[in-house]
Amino acid sequence: MSVHEKIADNEFYDTPEEVDRAYRAQRALSLKYGIIFFAVTLLIPFLSKTAEWWYGKWIWGGFTLNYLVVAILYHIFYWLLGYFYAKQANSLEDSLLGSREREVEKE
Numbered sequence: 001m002s003v004h005e006k007i008a009d010n011e012f013y014d015t016p017e018e019v020d021r022a023y024r025a026q027r028a029l030s031l032k033y034g035i036i037f038f039a040v041t042l043l044i045p046f047l048s049k050t051a052e053w054w055y056g057k058w059i060w061g062g063f064t065l066n067y068l069v070v071a072i073l074y075h076i077f078y079w080l081l082g083y084f085y086a087k088q089a090n091s092l093e094d095s096l097l098g099s100r101e102r103e104v105e106k107e
Contacts, residue, residue, distance in 0.1 A: 014097050022096040026089060033085045040077060044070060 014022075047054040048066050055066045063071075 018097060022093060025092055025096060029085070029089055029092060033081060037078065037081060040074075044074065 044066070053065070055064050057064060059065050059068065
């Protein structure tokens with residue numbers, strides 16, 4: 001079996017243009033999710049310093065909204081953000097790179 005047959009059977013070849021397009025799309029997606037994470041993370045201390053309704057009003061069992069968000073909701077937020085990012089990034093990469101059908105069509 002020749003080297004070319006092994007490559008055709010086991011690997012996909014993506015052109016540099018396809019890889020560059022995938023890189024740019026992944027970078028844009030990462031930037032979008034990074035900005036969301038950064039904005040929400042900075043919003044918590046900002047509200048803690050400036051908004052009395054955030055830190056001074058009890059909402060449940062003596063907990064303020066600030067405490068509830070930091071203790072519980074913020075962790076749920078970043079887990080969900082990571083899940084949706086990974087799901088979207090994987091589908092983006094699958095749609096842009098390594099498709100066997102595209103490889104067969106090119107030949």
